[in-house]
Amino acid sequence: MRYAVLLYADADLDAGPGAKEWDQSLPQHQALGAALAEKGVEFSGGALHAIGSATSLRRRDEQLVHTDGPFAETKEQLWGYYNVEAPDVDTVIELVGGLWEVDHGTVEIRPLLPGPEEMAA
């Protein structure tokens, strides 16, 4: 199965290189990346720029509306994600359980629906 692992942290935190939290969380992400690569697990992921960098789009009355900022005001911001292949949810919990975000924010594990190619197969 394929899982999205969504990393949430305090909306007031400044994400990105140079921030204290970035330095604190980096070692665990590097360790996770190395562990996944070593096991030959298919994965991708990325860190997001701080929440202020977001542009939200919606079309209303045929007008494309741009909003400077996230789609909803929340106390926690999405600041990174993984897309990882795993046999079951326990494997994912085991893999990501040591991340900095588990201690200081929230990590949401969501199974991905099969993509169009897999549906056809």
Next chain:
Amino acid sequence: MARRERAAIVATMARETRDIARAEDAVQEALLRALETWPRRGVPARPGAWLTVVARRAAWADARRRGTLLDAEALDSIELELAAEPAPERLPDPQLELLFACCHPALAVEAQVALTLRTVAGLRTPEIARAFLVSESTLAQRLARAQRKIRDSGVPFAVPAPERMPERLAGVLGVVYLIFTEGHASTSGPDRVRGDLCEEAVLLARLIATLLPSEPEALGLAALVLAHDARRAARVDDRGLTVPLDEQDRSRYDRKRLTEASGLLDRALALATPGPYQVQAAIACLHTGAPSAADTDWTQIAALYETLIAMVPSAMVALNRAAAIGMAHGPEAGLAALDRLQARDELTGHHLLHVTRAELLRRLGRSEAATEAYARALDLLPAQDSAAGDLRHRLAGLRSADAPDGDELSRTPVAAARVVKRPT
């Protein structure tokens, strides 16, 4: 077909399909085919194996192949095929794996309870809905949602790895204990004791103890529920009121269950890893095994609560310890322990604290203060609560020197709260 056997086949199919709803449907289909085939061909030598083969076909065959795999001719040849192959070894047991899936922490606790009763215990949805006083449609939705979550998020049907075992097993045992406490001291409905739920919890606890014979807490939980449940017949009188521990007719205790509990506890203790369920089981065995409330080893019970509080530092355990101290070392010592608890402002809003105080005061002959404490306890309970009925009965009886009740089990999965008293 006994529901236990049916549940075992559902467990096998759930492991194979990782989809409980699909497993249930497949087993249902197999049972229908059995109704057609068995009267004609006779009951197969291994009915469970026969049903498993048919359920497997029903679960996996697509619509096109279904006809040929499940037609009369195909079903007739199953017995021959089964006779040719040896009975498969099933390790680890599919029911154990199903149990860990049903009690997975990714599910809400009430979903874990409902799913365990439905899938592992094999109760029907209306039975569970009745037991928890929710509508059938609410419960059906809860079950369907939990089954979907297991399927869609890839909850594994597997016994956890050793390093995860203590935590995951605690979750499983907690669900069974919750089912037991709801039966033993019901929070809902008119009945004080719900034998059906007690019985299910006993069966589940036994099953887990059988499947995990080297897990001391699994044995401890089975011992605990059996030792408590052994007193069931004596705990409620004809009017539906709780009978105080010291007034219970001990000849009505179930000696077989108590013996079974002691045996399980001995085996658990031999594994030399104590835990909260084992300590509570030891306390429950001392209570149930004593010839009378007066001839109970209160000193050891107080010491066991001391051990328990080191493992589970909860206010409810401290309350039980205070009550046991009151029995072992006199009501004044008990009141002192209660004062220490109250000074920390713990449980002051809980009726059991005031019931315990009332009882200790009554034994000191301070009837007026005791009446006040009972009244305080009553204030803290909703009028229609079954415990409130017991309390009013006791309050009325205080003047005629009647004895207060002494048998409560806490709501928390790890703390069996027993408020006990010395007979008058």
